[in-house]
Structure formats: structure tokens, C-alpha cells
Amino acid sequence: MPRPRSPRRPFRGLAALPLALAxxxxxxxxxxxxxxxxxxxxxxxxxxxxxxxxxxxxxxxxxxxxxxxxxxxxxxxxxxxxxxxxxxxxxxxxxxxxGERGVVDRLLRVYMDALRLEVSPAFTVTPQATTLRRVQLKGPGGAALFVYYRLNQRRAREATDGEFCLTKGESGLQVPAADRVPTGEPIEVTQKVLDANTVEVKPWWLYGDYRAGDPVLRYGDAWKTASARYQPLPALLNGPDGKPASAVRVCREEAQSGATGRLLLTGRKRAPGPPPFDRLRPLPLDDGYAVQHKAEPIACTSQAAHTLSSECGCGVGLERCLPSDANTADGRAFALPDSAPLGLDRPLNAGPQTLSAWRRFWWTQEAVRFLEDVLANDRDFRDVVTARRTFVNGPLAQFYQAPTSSTPPQTRRPFGLVDEGEPLFDPARLPKDLLVNDLDRWDRVEDRGPRAAGVLTMPVFLTKYASRRARGAAVYQAFLCKSFLAAGVELTPSDEPDLTKRAGCSTCHATLEPLAAYFARVPETDWSFLPPASFPVDSPLCKKNAQGKAAGFCAPFYDPAFSDDAHGTLRGAYAARAHVDEGPAGAGAELAASPDFATCAVERVSSAFLGRALTSDDAALATSLRETFVASGYRMRALVRALVKSPRYLDASPWSSTLLRSERGATAGGGAR
Amino acid sequence: MSAPETKRDARARRTSPLLLLAIAAGAALLASGASSCGARPPELVAPTAAPAIAPRASIAQDSAPKEEPRLVPAEAWLRTYLQLFGGLAPLDAQARLRGADGAQIFDDWATYASAIGLPDHRFDLPRGTQTNATMLATFERLGEALCARAVEHDLQGPKGGTPPGPPPLEARVIFAFEAPSPGTKLERASFEPRFDVLHRTFLGYPASLAPTDRTGRFLSLYQDVVARHAAKDAPKSRFTPEQAGWSAVCEGLIRHPEFQLY
Known part of the structure; x- marks a missing residue:
């Protein structure tokens, strides 16, 4: 029996307080x-x-x-x-x-729980082109000295071309390409050698005004406006003696700031015998691309620029590169929170993290900012899978301005590309005045480019769900609330490569393969786009020869199971060729057009607020909420308003039944309840 | 070696063919009877009206939803906890909770994060949507930490504070009432308004609306704890008996199912 309602009485004694207590x-x-x-x-x-x-x-x-x-x-x-x-x-x-932040946070949680957009620490992101390793030398006078360099950097000086910028004869050290400490006994590097091959730079991680002619705003000193979240580790701020560094020493080539460079041609031939100059590796030979395009400049933001030109460096203040605290690709550099469920302003902890963690962290924050914008501004929720806009801060701008890929650029050379090809995020759309060390400024980029589609083209999504099928399955579940469940059919041996036809597989793959085909141009574990001009769905370049084999360079991109003697077929394309060129944006459009999209959004939000899955008893509520949601233009605010004002939500308190009974039962047993 | 055949065995061996014949004849008879039954039309039983069942008693139908209570989302729980602690940021609160006791009262948030149900999407660890033993133990430990520090702040006063002693009522976070003088035996009438403050703080409604005599039971708890701490053989405590009593009441409320669920 409901309790009789007490007559409402005026509020006594205290002034009414505004409820918007922020x-x-x-x-x-x-x-x-x-x-x-x-x-x-x-x-x-x-x-x-x-x-x-x-x-x-x-x-x-x-x-x-x-x-x-x-x-x-x-x-x-x-x-x-x-x-x-x-x-x-x-x-x-x-x-x-x-209209307040609490609802945004609640809804954000619903979709972050569904998409789980945080990448595993096992996934490393250490592109050579944007990672500065560090070697400790014995400088002039015997004092220890750090020098930063890039792996495989081309240099005009033959002795150090493609390696660290000082020879063993000059430093006493051989610097391995692998993640190992240099070998040898350090000898004192003369000032002349040091000045000839290295240069002092005031880098972005030390100076707030690193783009100025003579930066003066040093971190921890004159740079008073640094974000509280910007926490370089002492290893980056101090020299080997532990004292604050006012500049860092970098190999001369890496310190260059030009936008383009000439391709380096040496005319070298493979030489027999051990590597000269006490090198660990042979002298690099001319790259086939460089030979073919010798008259052309290369953009220094290209992923391959440092391996093709000795004139491309890390930019002003080294802003295109991330510094490592050792001769490793994934050293530690900054402190970051491991967990910030209440937002970046209120982390649960913070500690030293690797360069990969830094990149992954900001990838996640991009998705969070994007979703928050949709929810806080009550935008059409379909934007989550279709919008071209995004938000970037300094670290994200740094990542996007130098397009990289998780696959080596050499793999794409046979297809006429110098690097990753066509980025999903066009760097030309980035704000020009955004500094790499500006963590708190989030700029809206209205249009990332024609291939962009909400979260579907963000690196965090593409690496969290690294395979084409994983991406297809993820959007199928997150936005259509459907899962792939194997039917109870007998699996029989089969050599049918087409999973949409193979018995036992087709029940799921008939749906999954066409969805996965939208992601066929985004290679697995990668966030770059394979342009149709270089990678047609059917490529004669990758046809099978008389022995039934295609060229070796085709294997990462073309599927021999669906190739013949006329052409090779792009991996993941066979089930829905039309979807391939549409790309992830096609997947977004299909999801947004599906009637299940709205139904799924209603189901996700309702079940989160009700704390249980919807059942057939909720059919009327679900139908009503769906109508409200669609009629509002897919606005979450309308959906939440209708939901929390519905009797089903307002009467969802279980305390009058099970728990109340248990409380009454507990009376006899004692205990303070 | 076989046993010699007895007369009885021999008689049985002689009569068995006759017995078999009789069984066969009986089975044939039964079979013919069954087939003749199957040929008969089925008997129809006419429906009859069920007699009215006389009411023996009348009770109201319970039309309340029979749903399990929802677990407060971990973020909301955490935000509430921090708000109860005065609105500090998690790391500031952690420093205060640990105080000079190190990990004896409070470890760190990272240790508790998954236990209170927070997901970790890096490892695909899902959100905890149901309580479990570890979660309840963690709620208990966190609750004890909050209540202990709140007693120190609200009822003892911060060390080195000026003036010394408890802060004014408006500066108290949890125990926003005047504590009785040490040694005062608290009866229901004076316990009730103080308990109501705590009940509203933690459970969100007046104690008088509680489905059970919660005030009476928590009064018993308070009195028991005060008595134990006042006993001559009681172990040393940093709290007075009354402070220990209020701490126990606070702990009882912050670990109450109504606090964790909604």
C-alpha cells in the first residue's frame, strides 16, 4: 500500500538554495x-x-x-x-x-562502456619518423651529455648516414638500431665534433613559446601558464647531472625545420665486407623511390622523409617529434593518469608513462571530446558515426600533422606511394597556431576530410578494433545492439574461402563480411587509408603468375584466395566490393540509416537508467521513447527527458518489494539496518 | 563341479512349458481386448461449472515493480564519496584519507578502482553492475576511512586549528550537529535529530520514514559502542566513547544497502 502523502509544507528555517550547485x-x-x-x-x-x-x-x-x-x-x-x-x-x-554536465557524463559512460575506446598497453605506437631516441655521451671536458636522434635518419656524412650522428671513433660508442643501450667505452667528444654534428635546440617540451625566435618561457620557471596536466618527467627536464636543462642537444639533421627536403641520392652500390667506419649496419643504398623521383622534393611531414632525405628534421622546436628518455622507441616522457573516471581534472592517479601511452591517451580523449560535444550540445546522435568534425589539442595536432602508419612505408612503395597515402585526417585542416604542448586548448576541426566518419575513423577506434571484421562487429553491436551468434549447424571440412557461403560460417559472415568491407581500405592495426588510385579493388599488379603466386609485396594488401591470373583482390573486399570505396563513412551512413539505430540508442540508454535489460514488458515504453527520439531529430536530451519522466523509471524503485521484505525480516535478526 | 539336481528342480523343469503356454494365452486375450477398446468412441465428459471459492481474507495487491535494486554507478558512488568528504579532488582526498597513517586506513584509489566497479576499457574489464564480496569489503574499508576522518575533523577538530576543538557547525561535513558532552547518556529524543542529519546525508531521506525502526536500532548500536569504549578494560582508542559511537553510526549508514543501491 502506498504511504499517505504528507501535506507539503513551506520550507522552514533556511533560505532556498539553488539546485544548480555545479x-x-x-x-x-x-x-x-x-x-x-x-x-x-x-x-x-x-x-x-x-x-x-x-x-x-x-x-x-x-x-x-x-x-x-x-x-x-x-x-x-x-x-x-x-x-x-x-x-x-x-x-x-x-x-x-x-542541460548540465551530469547527464552528459552519464550518457558518455553508456557509450564508452559499449565501445570501450581505450587501447591496450600492449599496443605500441612508436613511428620512427616522430620518435626521438636519446644517447648519453661523454662531452667536452668529460661531462655527461644527452644527444637526441631519429632511427634511420639520412645524413649527408657517409660515416653516419642512417645511423647516430657521431661515429664510434668520435664518441667511443656504437649505437644499435634495436632498443638496447649503446656498446663501447665512451670517449670524450671534442667540441668541434659536437658542434659539427649536433646543435642545441630549445624544444617544445621545455619551452611554452618554442616557436619564438629565442624561447624564454621555460617549464617550471617563466612558463606560468602550462597546463596542470602537462607533466614532463624530470628525465626530460634535466641534464645527466640532474640540473635543469635550458636546451637539448640534437643531431643536426633532426633539428632542421624546413617543410620540404631534397631526396638524397648517393649512387652507392652494395659493398662486400663488414660495414665501414665501425658502423653496425652497412651504408644505406639509394631508395628506389628516390631514384625515380629524384627531381621532386619530399614533404618533411611524410612518414618516409627521414629515410629519403637528409634535409628533413623534426621541425621548429622539434615539434613534430616526441622525446624518449633512452635509446628506445617507447621510453618514458610524461606523467599521465591511468584512470580518470571523473574527468581529466580529477584523476585517480598519475605516473610516468611511455610515448605510446601518451599517444593512446590523447586518442581516447579525442573520442571523449567528440562524444561530449554531441551530447552536451544535444546534436543529432547519428553524428557519432557520420560527422566529419572532431576536436584536437596540442598532442593530437602533433600526431595528425605528421601522418604516420603502423606499417612501414616501404610496403607501399611498389604501389607508387612514398608513405601512408591518403590520411583519414587531412593535416591541412589542423589549426596552425596550436602548440604541441598546449594540452588544455581543444580546437574544433569542422571537417577532417572526405573520409572521416565520427568515431569510426578515429585512431582509437581503428586500433582498439584492429581488424576489419572486429570493426564491423563492434559497430554492429554498439550501434545496432546486435551480436553475432553462431547458429547450431554442423561444421564440415571446407575449402570455400568465401565465408558468406561456407557452411557453418555463413550465418554470421553473410552479415559481417559486407560490414567489414567498409573498412577494407584501413589496414589492420592501422589508422591510414589506402587510396583507390594506388590500391584498386582489383589490381593487375597483384595477379597470380603461372605458378599461382602473386608478387610478395602484394601479400599485406591483396588476398590470394580471391585473386586470379588477371588481378588480385583487395583484402576484405570480396563480399561487398561496392562498400570498399565508400570506406568507413559508408558504414556510418548505413548505420545511421538503419531503423535499428534509434531502437538501439533507446535500448542502451533505457537499460542503463533502469539498471536492467529491457524486456517484452517494456515494449510500449521502448516504442514511445523511440518515437520521441526520432521525432526530436535523434537528440539524446529528448530521449532522457521522456525516459526519466516515464512511470516505468519513476516507479522503478524496488524498495517497496524485495528489499523492504528483507529489511523487515532483518528486524528479528538484529543489526543496525 | 555342478550340484546334483533335486526333485524340486526336476518338477519345476517339467512344469515350465505349461506355465509359458498360459502366459502366452493370457497375453493374446489382453491384446484382443485392447484392440476392441480402441475401436470404441471416446467418452465425453461434460464440463461443469467450478464451484465458487469463498473468500477467506482480503489483502491489497502488491503492484510494485519486482525488480532488483540498481547498483549506484561507480562514478556516482565515487563522486558522492568525494562530496561527502568535502568536495576534494580524488588525489587531494587520498592524501587526507591516508593522513599520517599511511595505508592503514586507506591505500590508494588505483587499488580500489576496479573493486568499486569501475571498468578498465584498456583491458576490456567491464563495469561491475552487481555487488560481490570484494566490492562490499572495499565499500566497508572506504566507509570506515571516511567516517574515521570525519570524526577527527568534525568532532575533534583539525590538529593545530585555531581555535582548538571542533569547527563550527557550518564547517562540519558529516556530523553537522552538536555532539553531547562526554559521559552524557544519549536517549532517543536527543539521538533522533542527530541521527536524522546523518540519515539524510547518506540515505537521502528523513530517518522517520525508514521502513523499520532504524532510529531505535542505530541508537542501540551507538549505545553499545559507547559502552564498550567506556569499559575499564577497553583497548586504547584515538576516539572518545561518544566519538566512537558516532563513527559506528556513520559506518553503519555508509555501508547500508540503501547507500550502495537505488
Whole structure:
């Protein structure tokens, strides 16, 4: 039986408090001498005689549930007093909350839980072109000295071409290409050798104004506006003696800042015998691409530029590169939070992280910013899979301005490409004045390029779901709420390569393969796009020869199972050739056009708020919510408003049944409940 | 070696063919009877109205949804916890919770993150949507830490604070009431308004609306703890008996199922 409702009475004793208490703006109030921060509401802390309840138990509990779902935490005493105030209007309260951060956070959680857009630490992102390794030398006078360099950097000096910029004769060290410490006994490098081959740079990680002619705003000193989240490790800030460094020494080629460089041609031939100059590796030969394009300049942002030209470096203040604290590709550089469920401003921890972790972290933040924008501004939710816009801060701009790929650029040379080809994010669209070390400035990029499609073309999605099929399955589940479940059919031996036809496989793959085909131009574990001009679906270049074999360079891209003596077929394309050139944007369009898209959004949000999966009993509610959602133009705010005002949500309190019974049962057993 | 045949065995061996013949004849008879039954039309039993069942008692139908309570999302739980702690950022709160006791009262958030149900998408660890033993133990430990530090702040006053002693009511975070003087035996009338403050703080509604006599039971808890701490053989504590009593009440509420669920 419902409790009789108490007559509402005027709020007594305390001034009405605004409920928009900015729950997420609770700043740190750790004032010296106090144990905790500011209390939730001083005015509400006065304990007088116990007042009579102004609301029914159900009303209090509804309010608590609404606060948890819409504000993101339980109500404070002050907010409960506001509820008890005469004239309190719950509808208005709900409407006010819908525009606040709490709802955005709640919905963001729903979709981050569905997409899980954080990449495993096992996935390393260490492109040679943008990673600076570090070697410790014995400098002039015997003092230790750090010198930064890039692996495989071409140099005009033959002795060090493709290797570290000082020879063993000059430094006493041989610097291996693998992630190992240099070998040999360091000898004192003369100032003349040092100046001839290295240069001092004031890099972006030390100076807030690194693009200035003579940077002066050093981190921890004059640079007062550095983000609180920007935390370079001491290993980057100090020299080998532990004292703060005012500049870093870099190999001369890496320090260059030109936009383009000439291709390096040496005319060398393969020489027999051990490598000269006490090198660990033979002298590099001329690259086939360089020979063919010798008259052309190469863009220094190209992934292959440092292996083709001695005139391409890391840019002004080394802004195109990330520094490692050792002679490894994935050293540590910055402190980052491992976990920040309440947002970047309120991490649960922070510690030294690798370069890969730095990149992965900001990939995730890009997706978070993008989703937050859709939710906070109540945009058409289909934008999540179709929009070309995104948001970038300094680290993301750095990543996107020098397009890279997880596959070596040499693999694409036979197809006429010098590097990764056509990026999914056109670097020309990046804001020009965004500094690499600006973590807090998030610029909206309205159009990433014609291939962009919401989260589907973000590196975090493409590497989290590294294979074409994984990507297809992920969007099928996240946005259509469907799963691939194998039918109860007998698996028989088969040599049918077409999984849409093979018995036992076709029940899932007839749907999955066409979805996966949208991602056929984004190679596995990669975030670059294979342009149709270089990689046609059917390529004569990769046809099978008389022995039934295709050229070796075709294997990463063309599938021999679907190739013949006339052409090779692009991997992942066989089931839906039309989808291949549409790319991920085609997948986004198909998802957005599906009637299941809205149904799935309703299901995800409703089940999150109700705390259970929807059942057939909820069919009427689901239908009604879907109509509301679609009629609103796929706006989440309308969906949430309709949901939290529905009787199904408002009466979802279970306390009057199971738990209440257990409480009553507990009375006999004692204990403070 | 076989046993010699007895007369009885020999008689049985002689009569068995006759017995078999009789069984066969009986089976044939039964079979013919069955076939003649199958040929008969089925008997129809006319429906009859069920007699009315006389009501013996009348109770209201319970039409409340029979759903399991929802677990408060880990982020909402964490945000509430921090808000109860005065709105500090997690790392600031962690420093205060650890205080001078190191990990004796509180380890660190990273240790508790997955235990309280936070997902870790890097490792595809999903969100905890149901309680488990580790989660409850973690809630308990975190609750104890908060209540202990709140007693220190609200009822003892920060060390070196000026003036010394508990802060004014408006600066208290959890125990926003005047504690009784040491040695005062707290009866229900004076316990009730103080408990109501805590009940509203943690469970979001007046204690008088609780489905059970929660005030009475927590009063018993308070009195038991105070008595134990006041006993001559009680172990040393950094809390007075009354402070220990309020800490126990706070712990009882923050680990209450109604706090974790909604």
C-alpha cells in the first residue's frame, strides 16, 4: 500500500538554495589546517529538532535516483531541503538538469562502456619518423651529455648516414638500431665534433613559446601558464647531472625545420665486407623511390622523409617529434593518469608513462571530446558515426600533422606511394597556431576530410578494433545492439574461402563480411587509408603468375584466395566490393540509416537508467521513447527527458518489494539496518 | 563341479512349458481386448461449472515493480564519496584519507578502482553492475576511512586549528550537529535529530520514514559502542566513547544497502 502523502509544507528555517550547485565544479578546497574541503552546504548543516517529513518515502527515493542519474551523485542535504520546499517542481528540476554536465557524463559512460575506446598497453605506437631516441655521451671536458636522434635518419656524412650522428671513433660508442643501450667505452667528444654534428635546440617540451625566435618561457620557471596536466618527467627536464636543462642537444639533421627536403641520392652500390667506419649496419643504398623521383622534393611531414632525405628534421622546436628518455622507441616522457573516471581534472592517479601511452591517451580523449560535444550540445546522435568534425589539442595536432602508419612505408612503395597515402585526417585542416604542448586548448576541426566518419575513423577506434571484421562487429553491436551468434549447424571440412557461403560460417559472415568491407581500405592495426588510385579493388599488379603466386609485396594488401591470373583482390573486399570505396563513412551512413539505430540508442540508454535489460514488458515504453527520439531529430536530451519522466523509471524503485521484505525480516535478526 | 539336481528342480523343469503356454494365452486375450477398446468412441465428459471459492481474507495487491535494486554507478558512488568528504579532488582526498597513517586506513584509489566497479576499457574489464564480496569489503574499508576522518575533523577538530576543538557547525561535513558532552547518556529524543542529519546525508531521506525502526536500532548500536569504549578494560582508542559511537553510526549508514543501491 502506498504511504499517505504528507501535506507539503513551506520550507522552514533556511533560505532556498539553488539546485544548480555545479556538481562537477567542486574545486579542491584543501586549505591548510583543515582536514577536508568545503562542506556541501553550510546552511544545511544545522541540526535542529527532527522535522516532520515533507515528502513521501517514494518521493525522496525518486529524487535520489534522479540525482544519481542526472547529476551524477547522490543529493546533498541542501538539495533534499530544496525538494522539501513548498512549490518544488520536479519537472522543472529535471529539465534544468538535462542541460548540465551530469547527464552528459552519464550518457558518455553508456557509450564508452559499449565501445570501450581505450587501447591496450600492449599496443605500441612508436613511428620512427616522430620518435626521438636519446644517447648519453661523454662531452667536452668529460661531462655527461644527452644527444637526441631519429632511427634511420639520412645524413649527408657517409660515416653516419642512417645511423647516430657521431661515429664510434668520435664518441667511443656504437649505437644499435634495436632498443638496447649503446656498446663501447665512451670517449670524450671534442667540441668541434659536437658542434659539427649536433646543435642545441630549445624544444617544445621545455619551452611554452618554442616557436619564438629565442624561447624564454621555460617549464617550471617563466612558463606560468602550462597546463596542470602537462607533466614532463624530470628525465626530460634535466641534464645527466640532474640540473635543469635550458636546451637539448640534437643531431643536426633532426633539428632542421624546413617543410620540404631534397631526396638524397648517393649512387652507392652494395659493398662486400663488414660495414665501414665501425658502423653496425652497412651504408644505406639509394631508395628506389628516390631514384625515380629524384627531381621532386619530399614533404618533411611524410612518414618516409627521414629515410629519403637528409634535409628533413623534426621541425621548429622539434615539434613534430616526441622525446624518449633512452635509446628506445617507447621510453618514458610524461606523467599521465591511468584512470580518470571523473574527468581529466580529477584523476585517480598519475605516473610516468611511455610515448605510446601518451599517444593512446590523447586518442581516447579525442573520442571523449567528440562524444561530449554531441551530447552536451544535444546534436543529432547519428553524428557519432557520420560527422566529419572532431576536436584536437596540442598532442593530437602533433600526431595528425605528421601522418604516420603502423606499417612501414616501404610496403607501399611498389604501389607508387612514398608513405601512408591518403590520411583519414587531412593535416591541412589542423589549426596552425596550436602548440604541441598546449594540452588544455581543444580546437574544433569542422571537417577532417572526405573520409572521416565520427568515431569510426578515429585512431582509437581503428586500433582498439584492429581488424576489419572486429570493426564491423563492434559497430554492429554498439550501434545496432546486435551480436553475432553462431547458429547450431554442423561444421564440415571446407575449402570455400568465401565465408558468406561456407557452411557453418555463413550465418554470421553473410552479415559481417559486407560490414567489414567498409573498412577494407584501413589496414589492420592501422589508422591510414589506402587510396583507390594506388590500391584498386582489383589490381593487375597483384595477379597470380603461372605458378599461382602473386608478387610478395602484394601479400599485406591483396588476398590470394580471391585473386586470379588477371588481378588480385583487395583484402576484405570480396563480399561487398561496392562498400570498399565508400570506406568507413559508408558504414556510418548505413548505420545511421538503419531503423535499428534509434531502437538501439533507446535500448542502451533505457537499460542503463533502469539498471536492467529491457524486456517484452517494456515494449510500449521502448516504442514511445523511440518515437520521441526520432521525432526530436535523434537528440539524446529528448530521449532522457521522456525516459526519466516515464512511470516505468519513476516507479522503478524496488524498495517497496524485495528489499523492504528483507529489511523487515532483518528486524528479528538484529543489526543496525 | 555342478550340484546334483533335486526333485524340486526336476518338477519345476517339467512344469515350465505349461506355465509359458498360459502366459502366452493370457497375453493374446489382453491384446484382443485392447484392440476392441480402441475401436470404441471416446467418452465425453461434460464440463461443469467450478464451484465458487469463498473468500477467506482480503489483502491489497502488491503492484510494485519486482525488480532488483540498481547498483549506484561507480562514478556516482565515487563522486558522492568525494562530496561527502568535502568536495576534494580524488588525489587531494587520498592524501587526507591516508593522513599520517599511511595505508592503514586507506591505500590508494588505483587499488580500489576496479573493486568499486569501475571498468578498465584498456583491458576490456567491464563495469561491475552487481555487488560481490570484494566490492562490499572495499565499500566497508572506504566507509570506515571516511567516517574515521570525519570524526577527527568534525568532532575533534583539525590538529593545530585555531581555535582548538571542533569547527563550527557550518564547517562540519558529516556530523553537522552538536555532539553531547562526554559521559552524557544519549536517549532517543536527543539521538533522533542527530541521527536524522546523518540519515539524510547518506540515505537521502528523513530517518522517520525508514521502513523499520532504524532510529531505535542505530541508537542501540551507538549505545553499545559507547559502552564498550567506556569499559575499564577497553583497548586504547584515538576516539572518545561518544566519538566512537558516532563513527559506528556513520559506518553503519555508509555501508547500508540503501547507500550502495537505488
Amino acid at each position: 556538481p562537477f565544479a567542486l574545486a579542491s578546497h584543501a586549505a591548510a589546517g583543515t582536514f577536508v574541503g568545503a562542506p556541501p552546504s553550510p546552511a544545511a548543516n544545522v541540526a535542529a529538532a527532527t522535522p516532520a517529513p515533507a515528502r513521501t518515502l517514494e518521493e525522496y527515493r525518486r529524487f535520489r535516483a534522479l540525482s544519481i542519474d542526472l547529476v551524477g551523485r547522490m543529493p546533498t542535504r541542501a538539495e533534499i531541503q530544496e525538494l522539501e520546499r513548498a512549490g518544488f517542481d520536479l519537472d522543472r528540476w529535471i529539465d534544468a538538469r538535462l
